[in-house]
Amino acid sequence: MSSIVAVGSLAFDSIETPFGSVGKILGGSANHFSISASYFSPVRCISVVGEDYPQDHLEYLKSRKVDISGVKISKGKTFHWSGKYDYELHEATTLETHLNVFEHFSPEVPESYKDSEFLFLGNIFPALQEDVLNKLPKTKFAAIDTMNFWIQSQKEALLKVISKVNCLIINEGELRQLTQTHNVVKAASMIQNVGPELIVVKRGEYGALLFDKGETFSLPGLPLSEVKDPTGAGDSFAGGFMGYLAAQGQSTPTHAALRNAVVYGSVMASFIVEDFGCNQLLRISRDKIEQRFKQFRDLTFFH
Ligand code: AMP
Numbered sequence: 001m002s003s004i005v006a007v008g009s010l011a012f013d014s015i016e017t018p019f020g021s022v023g024k025i026l027g028g029s030a031n032h033f034s035i036s037a038s039y040f041s042p043v044r045c046i047s048v049v050g051e052d053y054p055q056d057h058l059e060y061l062k063s064r065k066v067d068i069s070g071v072k073i074s075k076g077k078t079f080h081w082s083g084k085y086d087y088e089l090h091e092a093t094t095l096e097t098h099l100n101v102f103e104h105f106s107p108e109v110p111e112s113y114k115d116s117e118f119l120f121l122g123n124i125f126p127a128l129q130e131d132v133l134n135k136l137p138k139t140k141f142a143a144i145d146t147m148n149f150w151i152q153s154q155k156e157a158l159l160k161v162i163s164k165v166n167c168l169i170i171n172e173g174e175l176r177q178l179t180q181t182h183n184v185v186k187a188a189s190m191i192q193n194v195g196p197e198l199i200v201v202k203r204g205e206y207g208a209l210l211f212d213k214g215e216t217f218s219l220p221g222l223p224l225s226e227v228k229d230p231t232g233a234g235d236s237f238a239g240g241f242m243g244y245l246a247a248q249g250q251s252t253p254t255h256a257a258l259r260n261a262v263v264y265g266s267v268m269a270s271f272i273v274e275d276f277g278c279n280q281l282l283r284i285s286r287d288k289i290e291q292r293f294k295q296f297r298d299l300t301f302f303h
Helices: 029-037 055-063 100-104 126-134 148-153 155-162 172-179 184-194 233-248 255-272 279-283 286-300
Strands: 004-007 011-017 020-027 043-049 066-073 079-084 093-098 118-121 141-145 167-171 198-202 208-212 215-219
Touching: 004 029, 004 126, 004 233, 020 029, 029 043, 029 055, 029 233, 029 255, 029 279, 043 100, 055 066, 079 100, 093 148, 118 126, 118 233, 126 155, 141 233, 148 155, 148 172, 155 172, 155 184, 167 172, 167 233, 172 184, 172 198, 184 198, 184 208, 198 233, 198 255, 208 255, 215 255, 233 255, 255 279, 255 286
Parallel strands: 004 043, 004 118, 011 079, 043 066, 118 141, 141 167, 167 198
Antiparallel strands: 011 020, 079 093, 198 208, 208 215
């Protein structure tokens, strides 16, 4: 089993959906990713928090095989994101982004992280993503996620780091925005021409698509009777996807392993949307994960 280095935000989130609203709950790409991936493999987290971040949550992450020696506690306030979803629950509208301690953050990669072969560059400043990638030369499999905020404001820097990774994990709408192309097949191929051989397109309740060189895999979303908040679905998807590959030790994954990884990613995303923030991810177990994996198999089986 290999460890995954993950860089991203540790945040307070304030979220409004048609099913309720919450203020300043624990969120951030590195938080959702790390908890999700830790059900499969050890995670080594790189991030920054302010002095207002709850110490007991850092202790919780430690208790889940998440190494936090790369998490800096800086003077100032923790990153705070506020977002809103309409009835479609498809894409978040960002209401406010307070970068706070992220504004002057320069990631330090602990020596103990440097033998990692798996790297997840979670949603954060593209320049920070590239910095971490450059500081981990033993990486064999690097995946990157991003969002509309960075596509709008840092497109060039983002494309530069995307060109250096193996896999881009991105929302359908954001892939269209990034490539200025409506057709997802064409858009994926445009990004493959820039560098990453693998493109995973997240399609919310409609599932996910995997473009792997010549082969394509399409998985539907699991029909769920309870959906409250899609925040973190992308990061927990990435956690299941990367966590499964790292647990297999497959830094050059076969197409079959990648398909399973997409299913595990979708399983983890299906949990997080059932409640606000990361609440549901804290309640599950490996058995529940395997039960949902089987539900996906039953859902997609036909003669
Ligand atoms: P997702 O998995 O795509 O729903 O990402 C949700 C998480 O992204 C939330 O918990 C936010 O704290 C975090 N987030 C939102 N905007 C940004 C940003 N500009 N940079 C880094 N993280 C962000």
